[in-house]
Amino acid sequence: EVQLLDSGGGLVQPGGSLRLSCAASGFTFSNYAMTWVRQAPGKGLEWVSAISGSARSIYYADSVKGRFTISRDNSKNTVYLQMNSLRGDDTAVYFCAKNWREGIAVYDNWGQGALVTVSS
Amino acid sequence: VLTQSPGTLSLSPGERATLSCRASQIITTISLGWYQQKPGQAPRLLIYGASNRATGIPDRFSGSGSGTDFTLSISRLEPEDFAVYYCQWFGKSSVSFGQGTRLEIK
Numbered sequence: 001e002v003q004l005l006d007s008g009g010g011l012v013q014p015g016g017s018l019r020l021s022c023a024a025s026g027f028t029f030s031n032y033a034m035t036w037v038r039q040a041p042g043k044g045l046e047w048v049s050a051i052s053g054s055a056r057s058i059y060y061a062d063s064v065k066g067r068f069t070i071s072r073d074n075s076k077n078t079v080y081l082q083m084n085s086l087r088g089d090d091t092a093v094y095f096c097a098k099n100w101r102e103g104i105a106v107y108d109n110w111g112q113g114a115l116v117t118v119s120s
Numbered sequence: 121v122l123t124q125s126p127g128t129l130s131l132s133p134g135e136r137a138t139l140s141c142r143a144s145q146i147i148t149t150i151s152l153g154w155y156q157q158k159p160g161q162a163p164r165l166l167i168y169g170a171s172n173r174a175t176g177i178p179d180r181f182s183g184s185g186s187g188t189d190f191t192l193s194i195s196r197l198e199p200e201d202f203a204v205y206y207c208q209w210f211g212k213s214s215v216s217f218g219q220g221t222r223l224e225i226k
Contacts, residue, residue, distance in 0.1 A: 037217075
């Protein structure tokens with residue numbers, strides 16, 4: 001059974017940093033691209049970043065480019081999202097998601113989400 | 121950009137639901153998916169490639185469309201189907217979601 005466990009959320013001041021983790025199990029992690037999607041309170045889904053299975057290809061939404069860094073450790077079956085220079089509009093639940101297959105960016109498994117609150 | 125309509129759809133159990141997703145430019149069918157999200161939960165993949173049901177999705181859910189206009193249909197609404205539905209497009213280096221359609225009990 002595929003499982004994705006998001007962690008690392010919390011309260012951070014504007015301008016601060018936070019690192020999210022997503023621990024995966026139940027599939028061959030290195031074979032799949034992974035993605036972060038966020039959802040601000042009461043709002044819709046927003047794609048944030050994606051990383052290929054090998055980590056050779058990385059993509060970011062314009063809203064986080066230059067501030068967020070996605071990475072993965074295939075030996076630990078974990079994907080990370082390092083978030084720097086956080087702003088109030090980064091407040092959201094952050095979900096990690098597994099791509100259905102390489103080259104097909106629909107998401108067949110999701111973590112439970114990690115709440116990030118940016119506030120002074 | 122994906123635009124979903126209506127914003128809210130009020131129907132009764134047993135009725136048929138039709139949700140629309142319109143793209144601002146022509147997209148390939150393989151790049152279009154649909155998700156269901158219930159309060160406090162992560163989204164669940166329903167449809168990939170515009171018309172293919174994901175694993176475990178009941179056959180009352182169906183997707184159709186091509187070009188710029190796509191549809192998610194639910195043939196006979198069950199109580200558990202009342203939720204928010206999102207369409208999603210992916211390109212080579214970016215992804216976008218529609219703003220969602222809330223399906224509520226009438």
